Amino acid sequence: MSISKILRKLHRGYGAQSAMSLADYTPKEFSADAIAGLSVAVIALPLAMAIAIASGLPPSHGIFTAIVAGFFISAFGGSKHQIGGPTAAFAVTVATVAAQHGFAGLALATMMAGIMLIVLGFCRAGVLISFIPYPVITGFTSGIALLIAFSQIKDFLGLEIAELPADFLHRALVYAENLDSMSAVACAVAVASVVIIVLCKRFIPKIPGPVVVVVVMAVVMLIFDLPIETIESKFGELPRTLPMPSMPAIDISFATIRELFPSALTITLLAGIESLLSAMVADGMAGTRHNSNAELIGQGTANIASALFGGICATGAIARTAANIQNGARSPVSGMMHALWLMLIIFLLAPWIVKVPLAALSGILMVIAWNMSEIKNVKSILRAPKSDAAVLFITLILTVTVDLNIAILSGISLASLVFIQKMMESTQIRSFKEAMANQVGDEAGDPDAISKKIVPEETEVYELFGPLFFGIAEKLSDTMRLFKSPPKVFILRMRHVPMADAAGLHALEMLYNNAIKQNTALVLSGVNGDVKQSIHRAGLHKLIGEANICDHIDKAIARAEEIVSKQA
Numbered sequence: 001m002s003i004s005k006i007l008r009k010l011h012r013g014y015g016a017q018s019a020m021s022l023a024d025y026t027p028k029e030f031s032a033d034a035i036a037g038l039s040v041a042v043i044a045l046p047l048a049m050a051i052a053i054a055s056g057l058p059p060s061h062g063i064f065t066a067i068v069a070g071f072f073i074s075a076f077g078g079s080k081h082q083i084g085g086p087t088a089a090f091a092v093t094v095a096t097v098a099a100q101h102g103f104a105g106l107a108l109a110t111m112m113a114g115i116m117l118i119v120l121g122f123c124r125a126g127v128l129i130s131f132i133p134y135p136v137i138t139g140f141t142s143g144i145a146l147l148i149a150f151s152q153i154k155d156f157l158g159l160e161i162a163e164l165p166a167d168f169l170h171r172a173l174v175y176a177e178n179l180d181s182m183s184a185v186a187c188a189v190a191v192a193s194v195v196i197i198v199l200c201k202r203f204i205p206k207i208p209g210p211v212v213v214v215v216v217m218a219v220v221m222l223i224f225d226l227p228i229e230t231i232e233s234k235f236g237e238l239p240r241t242l243p244m245p246s247m248p249a250i251d252i253s254f255a256t257i258r259e260l261f262p263s264a265l266t267i268t269l270l271a272g273i274e275s276l277l278s279a280m281v282a283d284g285m286a287g288t289r290h291n292s293n294a295e296l297i298g299q300g301t302a303n304i305a306s307a308l309f310g311g312i313c314a315t316g317a318i319a320r321t322a323a324n325i326q327n328g329a330r331s332p333v334s335g336m337m338h339a340l341w342l343m344l345i346i347f348l349l350a351p352w353i354v355k356v357p358l359a360a361l362s363g364i365l366m367v368i369a370w371n372m373s374e375i376k377n378v379k380s381i382l383r384a385p386k387s388d389a390a391v392l393f394i395t396l397i398l399t400v401t402v403d404l405n406i407a408i409l410s411g412i413s414l415a416s417l418v419f420i421q422k423m424m425e426s427t428q429i430r431s432f433k434e435a436m437a438n439q440v441g442d443e444a445g446d447p448d449a450i451s452k453k454i455v456p457e458e459t460e461v462y463e464l465f466g467p468l469f470f471g472i473a474e475k476l477s478d479t480m481r482l483f484k485s486p487p488k489v490f491i492l493r494m495r496h497v498p499m500a501d502a503a504g505l506h507a508l509e510m511l512y513n514n515a516i517k518q519n520t521a522l523v524l525s526g527v528n529g530d531v532k533q534s535i536h537r538a539g540l541h542k543l544i545g546e547a548n549i550c551d552h553i554d555k556a557i558a559r560a561e562e563i564v565s566k567q568a
Helices: 003-014 027-054 059-076 088-122 126-131 134-151 153-157 168-177 184-203 209-224 231-235 254-286 292-308 318-326 333-353 358-372 375-382 386-401 404-426 432-438 470-477 502-517 529-537 540-544 553-567
Strands: 428-431 459-465 489-496 521-525
Touching (some): 027 059, 027 088, 027 209, 027 318, 027 333, 027 358, 059 231, 059 333, 088 126, 088 358, 134 358, 134 375, 134 386, 134 404, 153 184, 153 358, 168 386, 184 209, 184 358, 209 333, 231 358, 254 318, 254 404, 502 521, 502 540, 529 540
Antiparallel strands (some): 428 459
């Protein structure tokens, strides 16, 4: 089977639900896509260069990423309007991996992440990434924004620092020690760049501020030759074509893969989360529906291709995707055209682009960092329960001061513990006497309320509300110890139990064992199909007895009457 046939089959099975037919694609739609692609390319160029520089790499790597990854994400992704490329969320991770393992190590980690994304897509795990708690996402996004802004202080102020340390606190000390080397010219250019972007957004929102900054500042440098660093003075000329694809120049061994795995996992999570968030934004703006699994496959393919062509990791870019829709994009062709336009722009304009001062790009990144900081979302979480605010701030602090991997894992772990605590608080075991005394569960519209039933003598009825999981296991298994005089029958109502895990089933077994020790028969009531299936898989039906596993309270009461009468 040819590669083209494989790709077509893949796209039919996993591709965007909005995938178009070439037979229905008209010249008018192509014209709209070409114009939208050009508009996005103009926006993407300064951002790609700025993000690469913020990552400690030459701007060419950002341009290669925008071209190659941008093309593949649109061609094979699951969103109709997604625009992909380098994003600020990767800057900290890219800088760290490149500093520790060189660009070859970064390229290999990017390819590993691409493979993981493809595997996740084929395993249909796209929906699972959305389960990462919102405070965790906000926390590390805000932390990354702070790190990006902090990394730009050198170029924003024009400080003369030969080499910056990677550590946040150490870097702050170096900044403080070199404030006397601040360049007034560089600072003025950076501030002017921020002002231009703000004014463009306020008065001419259709014209991207970063584009105006690049054009204006390049012209200023050509006319006045200001004494500040430019792309050309620091990185030399920009390449005018893509490099030939090649494998990373690194020993690909098990030891190397194991060393790079944490970084590759971080890239996988960031690429998956940001691309799916961007696809959701696009759906909201354009009224489309993306395929999350196809999007992961497209992202994985794009990251592998980007690394082969000298690029860095990529994902869906929310701002560029929104601009694509606003400029009239009709199909994924607009994203592919944006990549082709970028190639044409660097071929024609590379000698002028390198005249842009680094202070101007730092101003662009400062605005990006502010937009990423999610101040509104942070404020809303602060008004939420204190546990959510704690998750946010711990994730943010660890992102800034320790490591992004640890921050994400710690944030997810803490959020999981908070969730478990809330589930434990919501899961309750109540006796029917308590329910009748407090009128709990005895709503007039409930025909199965225990107050409307005749419970046999020497029978206790307890009801479990919530999942039968490890958080409630100990409380359930100890229930029989509450009785001074054990009943002959103990009915456990489970009509509000949606599921049972291994620990919950073990607790149910312990409850049965404790009941047997006290000569009490255990009867289950209201057991749904899923829970009953779990009970059978665990073999508990053999202990409890099929006759004692009832699907309704009336059957459970009848079974209790039968047991009591036999023991009379």
